[in-house]
Amino acid sequence: MVMAVHAQQQFIADKVVAVVGGSPVLYSEVAEQADAVTRQYREQNYTSPRPAMSEALEMLLEQKLLYQRAQIDSIGLDALAPQIASAVDANVDEMITAAGSIRALEDEQHKPLYTIKEDMRMLLEEVYGAQEMRRWVVSGERVKVTPGEVDRFFRRIDPDSLPIIPEQYVYAQITRLPRSTELAKQRTRERLLELRQRIIDGERFDRLAAIYSVDPGSAIRGGEMDPQPKEGWVEPFAEAVAKLQPGQTSGVVESEFGFHIIQLIDKPADNLYHVRHILMKPAYSDDELRETTTFLDSLAGAIRREEITFANAALRHSDDKASKMNGGIVSNQQMLFRYTGDSNPRSTKTKFVRDAIDQYDATHLIRLKEGEITAPYIGQDLNMNQMGKMLKLVQIIPAHKANLAEDWLDIEQMALTRKQDAEYKTWLDAKIDEMYIRIDPMFSPDDFINKRWFK
Numbered sequence: 001m002v003m004a005v006h007a008q009q010q011f012i013a014d015k016v017v018a019v020v021g022g023s024p025v026l027y028s029e030v031a032e033q034a035d036a037v038t039r040q041y042r043e044q045n046y047t048s049p050r051p052a053m054s055e056a057l058e059m060l061l062e063q064k065l066l067y068q069r070a071q072i073d074s075i076g077l078d079a080l081a082p083q084i085a086s087a088v089d090a091n092v093d094e095m096i097t098a099a100g101s102i103r104a105l106e107d108e109q110h111k112p113l114y115t116i117k118e119d120m121r122m123l124l125e126e127v128y129g130a131q132e133m134r135r136w137v138v139s140g141e142r143v144k145v146t147p148g149e150v151d152r153f154f155r156r157i158d159p160d161s162l163p164i165i166p167e168q169y170v171y172a173q174i175t176r177l178p179r180s181t182e183l184a185k186q187r188t189r190e191r192l193l194e195l196r197q198r199i200i201d202g203e204r205f206d207r208l209a210a211i212y213s214v215d216p217g218s219a220i221r222g223g224e225m226d227p228q229p230k231e232g233w234v235e236p237f238a239e240a241v242a243k244l245q246p247g248q249t250s251g252v253v254e255s256e257f258g259f260h261i262i263q264l265i266d267k268p269a270d271n272l273y274h275v276r277h278i279l280m281k282p283a284y285s286d287d288e289l290r291e292t293t294t295f296l297d298s299l300a301g302a303i304r305r306e307e308i309t310f311a312n313a314a315l316r317h318s319d320d321k322a323s324k325m326n327g328g329i330v331s332n333q334q335m336l337f338r339y340t341g342d343s344n345p346r347s348t349k350t351k352f353v354r355d356a357i358d359q360y361d362a363t364h365l366i367r368l369k370e371g372e373i374t375a376p377y378i379g380q381d382l383n384m385n386q387m388g389k390m391l392k393l394v395q396i397i398p399a400h401k402a403n404l405a406e407d408w409l410d411i412e413q414m415a416l417t418r419k420q421d422a423e424y425k426t427w428l429d430a431k432i433d434e435m436y437i438r439i440d441p442m443f444s445p446d447d448f449i450n451k452r453w454f455k
Helices: 002-012 027-043 052-073 078-099 102-109 113-137 147-156 181-200 205-212 237-242 286-304 310-317 333-340 359-365 404-434
Strands: 016-020 023-026 168-176 253-255 258-269 272-280 377-380 386-397 437-439
Touching (some): 016 052, 023 027, 052 113, 181 205, 237 272
Antiparallel strands (some): 253 258, 258 272
16 A cells, blocks of 8 residues: 555656645645654554545645744744754754765755755744644633633533543652852863863864763754754853854853853854853762761751651751742742743642652652651752752652542643634634635545535
């Protein structure tokens, strides 16, 4: 069957099988998408009841409609440029590896590398633009759920269809940075200043970044980061970047991730900065780290003798600002803000499935009974900084069917997703009705979920 598809594609690879607005859809595009869908379903051990070509065409029609609307409505396409550039590099690098060399890839594709990259950029711009348009249609500013809607949504669910919430943990922590942190920071600054001087004296920045930087994502690329607006970086990294001229190397810059020296490679556009950096974090001796666990061990003794509660000990002695004011209870607040920008307290969760807990923390936590505390150990925070840690298992919530009392946030998300899907379908139907669409008779409406595509 696959061979037949490829054989047919050789003869009608450029045949237009559909048009959405001003965008044609080629048979070759549909065939490639169908192959990708089939591979994905095979990996999931799933068999679709629909022909792969029809399923693929419906996906492409929707993608092209969304992308055209994103262009018309100016939905954040410029801000996607750095993300697209990064994805292009990653995809083309993978293609080069698979082909064996750049020359082999060019021979295979019958086009030079710059054309391959440009084709990939255009493809991914459409994919990312479509995704961004869909996000905008169902964004929090446009689609929300009220407590009443959540309650009604839950009560309509068949009790036999309620999702099973896996076992969850509520836990608290006390963290302790070495008291020599300022000395360690000074040592790190001095090491970076030495590297900066070596760069000024003629050594290559990218070579030193590959050797010394502890940022795994960029070190392998000689410290190089994808071009992006300065707003894409944390302060004061962004401020330092904005002050550089191409070829200049910054002084030592401290951010929440550690210490950096930064070199501006070029500015491909007015508000795009192409930089490389070297990241270092304060390093501690065994004795400095041991001091943290010694202190925590003494504190643990006082807690066990009931001379102080864990909550008060966290308030007085923990170095974790995110949890110390809440009795040491760990939440997803910091991670949620970093990866989604969501700072709404209503989104904060203090219940974690095991896979969502730092792996090393989890190995200590699962040995405890409720109310017990761990022996102190050396762990790390979200920024990979080493520190002493001590955990308390507050509660184990067994696996159970979802209920409003224990799982409000999860059910609220389910209700929101359902409402977003309904709002999106209404929006999509309206746009399909407004737009010129033509589909080749080789495709049947019976094989499409949304029959409105056929006019």
